[in-house]
Structure formats: C-alpha cells, structure tokens
Amino acid sequence: MPSVLGLLEAQEKKVREEVARLREEAERVQAAVDEAECALQRLVDARVTVAEVLAGSPAVAAEPVRIAVAGSVVPPWAEGMEASVLAPGYQPIVLVLESEAGREGMRCQQLAVALGLQTVPAKVVGLRSKAKRLVERGWVLQVRPGVFTALEAQAG
Structure with missing residues (x-):
C-alpha cells in the first residue's frame, strides 16, 4: 500500500x-x-x-487615428495623446497609474486589486506584460523593477 x-x-x-x-x-x-x-x-x-x-x-x-480599437497594438506615445487611443485592455491600466493611487508607483498585484481583478498569477502576469508594453511604447514608466507609474508622476 x-x-x-x-x-x-x-x-x-x-x-x-x-x-x-x-x-x-x-x-x-x-x-x-x-x-x-x-x-x-x-x-x-x-x-x-x-x-x-x-x-x-x-x-x-x-x-494619428484617435480611437480605441479592440485588439489593436499600443501606439507609441506622442505629446497630446490620451489613454482613449489605447486598446480597451490598456486604458484602465494607464488611468489607474494616472490616479492618485498610482502616483508613487504600483506593483502589478496592486494594479490588479485597483482594477478589480483577481490577484491570481495569470491575471498579474497578464498585467505585467501589458504594463511592460506600455513602458516600451512610452505611456508609463517603470521606476523600479516591477513598479510602474504614470509619466506625469515623475515629471511633477
């Protein structure tokens, strides 16, 4: 046995x-x-x-085309562009990071909570991938490894 x-x-x-x-x-x-x-x-x-x-x-x-299209790529950020040009899956991330809660920077687990998502690894990893794509395209900053914030938070 x-x-x-x-x-x-x-x-x-x-x-x-x-x-x-x-x-x-x-x-x-x-x-x-x-x-x-x-x-x-x-x-x-x-x-x-x-x-x-x-x-x-x-x-x-x-x-530039200034409408959000489901499944579209994240366009490179340019002066005057707003989060509304991003694909719907990316808009809430930028908006949360631009909010008062995101001013000091947020980890992806904190982002998941702020977005009302479950903090299971699959959701957090998905958010991290999107946040890194936003960093690559100039929409947000990665202030420390794994910590993201809005552009204005560092400028002001």
Missing part, C-alpha cells in the same frame, strides 16, 4: 509538470501575439505612408 506522502509527492510532481507545460505554452502564445502586433504595426505604418503619398500632404495623412 503506497504511503500518503508518496501519493502527495507523485501528485505534486504531476501538477508541477503541468504548470511548466502551461507556462511554456503561454510563452509561445505571447510570442505569437507579439509577432502579430509587429506585423499589424508594419501594416498600419504602410497604410499611413501610402495615404501620405496619395494625399500629397504629409500633415493631413500623418494625423
């Missing part, structure tokens, strides 16, 4: 293997999302360039 500890260890090993498999799968999916976003950005850039050439007036064609 197997021991209870032996059974628990065997079950723990199975679950650890499943967690590792799921993490690898999540990394593959995230890489595919990143690749698709890059392809989408190239297409958007190409469309803007063609519009500029056809219009003959770069000033008119270069005006």
Whole structure:
C-alpha cells in the first residue's frame, strides 16, 4: 500500500509538470501575439505612408487615428495623446497609474486589486506584460523593477 506522502509527492510532481507545460505554452502564445502586433504595426505604418503619398500632404495623412480599437497594438506615445487611443485592455491600466493611487508607483498585484481583478498569477502576469508594453511604447514608466507609474508622476 503506497504511503500518503508518496501519493502527495507523485501528485505534486504531476501538477508541477503541468504548470511548466502551461507556462511554456503561454510563452509561445505571447510570442505569437507579439509577432502579430509587429506585423499589424508594419501594416498600419504602410497604410499611413501610402495615404501620405496619395494625399500629397504629409500633415493631413500623418494625423494619428484617435480611437480605441479592440485588439489593436499600443501606439507609441506622442505629446497630446490620451489613454482613449489605447486598446480597451490598456486604458484602465494607464488611468489607474494616472490616479492618485498610482502616483508613487504600483506593483502589478496592486494594479490588479485597483482594477478589480483577481490577484491570481495569470491575471498579474497578464498585467505585467501589458504594463511592460506600455513602458516600451512610452505611456508609463517603470521606476523600479516591477513598479510602474504614470509619466506625469515623475515629471511633477
């Protein structure tokens, strides 16, 4: 008859293997999302360039589209842009970081609480990925490893 500890260890090993498999799968999916976003950005850039050439007036064609589109990439931040141009999944993150609660910087677990999300690893990791993408595109700052804040919080 197997021991209870032996059974628990065997079950723990199975679950650890499943967690590792799921993490690898999540990394593959995230890489595919990143690749698709890059392809989408190239297409958007190409469309803007063609519009500029056809219009003959770069000033008119270069005006950024200022609407949120579900599934769209995070555009690089430029002066005068507001969070409303971001995809719906990113807008609340920027708004929370711009709020008084986010002025000193927030960890992703704190962000999850502020956004009303469960603080389970999957949600926190997803928020961290989005926050890092916002940092890469100039929307928010990472003041310390894992701590994010709004641009204005550091300027003022």
